Amino acid sequence: MSQTRSTVSSLPPVTQIIIVDRVQGIIAAQPGRLILTPAEYIAGKYAQNHTLDKRQRTINLCNGYGYLSTGYYCSLLADARGQRCTPAVTDVIHAQWKRLHSARFAELTKILNEPEARAALNGADHLDVWFGRAETLVLDPFTRKAFDLFRLPAMRIGFTQSPSGPIVSSVRVMPLQEIADRHAETAFNVALDEFSGSAWSENMRAKPERYWLAILHDPDAEDAPSNAEALENFIRVGRDKGVYVELITRASADSLLEFDALFIRETTAVNDHTYRLAEKAEREGLIVIDDPASIRRCCNKVYLHEAFLAHDIPTPPSEFLYKRERQLPQLGLDDFPLVLKVPDGSFSRGVYKVNSQAEFEDRCAQMFKTTEIVLKQTFMPSDYDWRIVLLGGTPLLACRYHMARGHWQILNHAIVTPQNAVENADDGSFGPVDCVPLDDVPPAILDAAQRAAGLIGDGLYGVDLKEVGGKPFVIEVNDNPNLDAGYEDVLIGDGLYAAIIDYFKARIDAE
Structure with a gap:
């Protein structure tokens, strides 16, 4: 023994x-x-x-x-x-369900008929694809999508020619013997090593642990939750901790299968690609932030309001207005100003302050064109909102987001433009941000934030609160809080990025 x-x-x-x-x-x-x-x-x-x-x-x-x-x-x-x-x-x-193939073939044919792909194919009647890769790099968008759709490690994709260009007509498993017959063992092994992480591990042998983390981002987004410097910090800190961090975009998300985890650094919504990719990653067994359940819950203020009420989380007095009731309540002067919110607004969008019955009715009429329900809340003026960022149920950092100059929100959409869409813009579109040591945050604020985040899950959340008369009022829970270099990391520096990298490593190991 x-x-x-x-x-x-x-x-x-x-x-x-x-x-x-x-x-x-x-x-x-x-x-x-x-x-x-x-x-x-x-x-x-x-x-x-x-x-x-x-x-x-x-x-x-x-x-x-x-x-x-x-x-x-x-x-x-x-x-x-x-x-x-x-x-x-x-x-x-x-792979045995042939009726699925026609739709997949059509999707691949569309990519194949891009000018660069057609030129690279050069009239060939088939293409060999190994782990989403071919020997011609320009065909990567096609080969990655083919692997994403069929998940066959080695496959031969057949084409037929038509007046409009090549058409994908077949896909089959490619036995290893065929790879040997065409003397393509080297190219096949390169693809295998890249897919499995062996190629990266060869270059990083000094580190005993290997993890692959994909960060989904949009380099052209005006309101991205992490700026470019923060993303580079994740890559740098990840490297120090034996984690390979790669920035991917929506266009390159077909490579998800190669990673252990996905970190979404785009503004999320249930009805767009961020939610679909979160679901896809979760199905593939990846650790995901933001996970689909957190996106569903945080992206709808109706859900948050009901969850807060059911669990006695302090929140501003609120009620739902229903489009089908047609009759809006008649409010007294003491009820104004008040705040109206669309259920799925983000980044301060879809949130309006109204000061009179006439404004109230006009604004509701506009909002009911796109939603069946509007959330009406008591307006609580304050110089700043608290933002408590929690990771795995534990507070990570705290910030005070001050109101934009002369405005009632931290972001003044009336003057923000793609050119000035950065925090602390000098034109007053954003209010100042200051980080606060967790020990200096009022205990009631931290307690309310932890209770609110606990209703959503155990991922990464930013809880927004107002402090009125020494009491906390939870406004909402954000599933992808801002983590910008020069702002949220001012006090803890690389500790911010290290904590998130460590969280992913621990979750991966626990699987």
């Missing part, structure tokens, strides 16, 4: 299990890479002689994935064993 223990402990942890129909020299050997036949994998005896890394990835390179075939069973057993497998058993099943 002691001999067995000694043998097991001397081997590096297995980070990749690669299943091939025949053990042959096509797959390059690497530390931590275990190459097995389907019979060996199905038997599961490898686990007696090897230690599996917690984030171990299984890659199923069987020659076929037909129902109840060995390829099917390998992906099925990976799912049963809690292993992250490519292709997953659901992808194997979907």
Whole structure:
């Protein structure tokens, strides 16, 4: 028994299990890479002689994935064993559903007929794609999308020619022997190493832990929740902590399968790509901030209002106005000013102050053109709003967001433009931001913030509160709070980025 223990402990942890129909020299050997036949994998005896890394990835390179075939069973057993497998058993099943292919083929054909792609294809009747990569880099948008749709590690995509250009007509598994026959082993192994992280690990051997984090951002956004310097700080701090951080955009999000986690640094909404990508990442087993549930909950003020009421979270007096009731309440002079909000507004948009019954009715008429429900709240004037940022239920930082000069909100949309859309703009479009040590934040503010964030989840949240008469009033919980270099990181510096990187690492390890 002691001999067995000694043998097991001397081997590096297995980070990749690669299943091939025949053990042959096509797959390059690497530390931590275990190459097995389907019979060996199905038997599961490898686990007696090897230690599996917690984030171990299984890659199923069987020659076929037909129902109840060995390829099917390998992906099925990976799912049963809690292993992250490519292709997953659901992808194997979907690959047999031919009725799905026509829509996917049409989507790929559209990309293929971009001028650069057509020129690169140069009349070929097929293209070999390995882990979303081909030997021609200009075809990356096509190959990444193909891998995203079919999830086949090695596939041959066939084309037919038409007067309007090439049309995707078929996709099939490409056996390893065919890769050997066309002497493409080197290119295939490069694609495998890039996909599995081996290429990056080769260059970073000094660090014992390897994690891959994708940060979704929009470099052209006017109201991005993190500025360019903050994003670079995440990359730099991540590197110091053994985490590979890559900035991706909506256009490059087809590479999600290669990462362990996704951090969304775009303004989120349920009805756009941020929510769809969050759902997709969660389905793939990635750790996600913002997760879909947090987006759904935080992006709708109707949900927040009801949740706050149900759990006795202090919030400004509020009520719903319904479009179908048609009759608006007649308010007295003491009721004004008041605030009207659309349920899914963000970044201070869709929030209006009205000062009279006439303004109230006019504004409601405009808002009811796009929403069935309007939230009416008592106006609580203050010089600043508290923003408490929490991570995993623990306060991370605190800021006071002061009102824009001469305005009742922290952002004056009447004068903000793409040219001045930065915090603390000199023209008064933004109010000043000052960070406050957590020890100096009133305990009641911290307590209310923690209780409110706890209703949403255990991710990253920014809770906005007003302090009136020494009492806290929660305004809302934001699922993607601003984390800008030079603002939110003023007091804790790199501690801000390190805390978030560490959070992702801990969540990944716990899976």
